[in-house]
Amino acid sequence: MINSVYVSEYIKNINPNIKAVFALSVILSCIIFKEPLGCIFAMSVMWVIIIKNCRLSKHLICHIVLWPILFIALSSFMVSFDIANYRGEVFSLKIINNYFLTVNAQGIKKAIRLFFTSAASLSTMYFLSFTTPVNDIVYVFKTIKCPKEITELFMLIYRFIFIVLNMAQSITTAQNCRMAQRTFKTRINAMALMLSSVFVLSYNKSLFMYNAMLSRCYSGEIYFLNQKYVSSRKFVILAVFIVFTVVLISVLERIY
């Protein structure tokens, strides 16, 4: 899980607003220009920052990089295909009557641009996910004046996810021990029973939790303590430089 990765104190303590603005600026620069070289630069920088500041196992890197990248590659590949009533420049396959499944040079270009844009944006999202714990995201929500109810709900959902996930995993393990995965029918039944049990258990747990909160003077408002953050000038300069370079490379690539 992304949230259980060790992150260096330096990057963890940087103001989450700065990290969020930086990540969003890089993503926007990539999707506005959609230039492969600019995206490759953004992607490389993000992974250098992630690997330098987070302790990631090879298995985790493979898991979080390989599948999304494969998915992006295949999704981009889909975009290169077109249905037309004429033959394509690169490839064409007759479907019905005069209609062909075609691939043109322009479609391939579009797919390549899309692949790099999406991969760079995803890498930037990983930067934000790895370096900014969910508690710090709440700080960003507070800064943008997000309604209190949503912030509270966001934080509570995050805390409950692990409780519900543990319940689901325990029930699934117990079902697997009892040969629940034997046939397709038993798999469907086991899944449905597990969902119903998890729902009822989590519903009851929420009522117990409410009683526990009530006994601790819960009045309908939840207070979250804010951590002290550092507005590192060095990081701000680096962030501005990275965004500027991504834009510059993209503009130069577009011109030439």
Add this chain to the structure above:
Amino acid sequence: MTKKEKKVFLLTAVLCLLFAVPQKAQAMHIMEGYLPPKDCILWFVLCIPFIIAGFMSLKKITTQNKKALIILAMAGAFTFVLSSLKIPSVTGSSSHPTGMGFGSVIFGPWVMSIIGVIVLVFQSLLLAHGGITTLGANTFSMAVAGPFVSYGVYKLCRKLNAGKFISVALSAGIGDLFTYCVTSFQLSLAYPSQNGGVIMSMIKFLGIFAVTQIPLAIIEGIITALALSAIEKISDIDFDGKCVISREA
């Protein structure tokens, strides 16, 4: 096309299917960076009325009853976990349910729109499913269109005196299919066909998704119906007609 080209095409198509089948959760979500800026803005704007209405509903519920916030949080966590669980698939691979049909029948579509946004933010931050720039588009398909259609189908079926099992199965299945139709429309709007425009592009995306989504929608419908029937059997929760939160409130 030569024989060699045909072979290459077939191999690529098979590879596409192999990789696309186990990635249903991601197929439903539009990845970060996939949409052009104008589309991101358009879908964000279209979501705003639903999110505002969902927020008003949430505020009303939480003002009336302090307990509701805790139950809603648990509902959100349940929806997140539900969407990250693997469901059995006929192709032998595993896929993930959307959980929106389940949620909209139990909690109502308005509340689900706001829970859906939060769940989508978590999915993008913790699982890299979806993204921040594509949050508007994903919210519209998964937290607005899907739950509302599911709820509408459920209510319609109940009005037509259909059984609870059938109503829930149809609502979850049709809601799931509608979600993927909206996703296809969003993708085709962003990447229209050079020859046939948005419609031709939509046919292409629908055709690609149909291979995995139709069987999965059927399976999700059956699982949702079985799960809700079991909930009624093992607890005193009656989801017919009223959402659990309103009942608690």
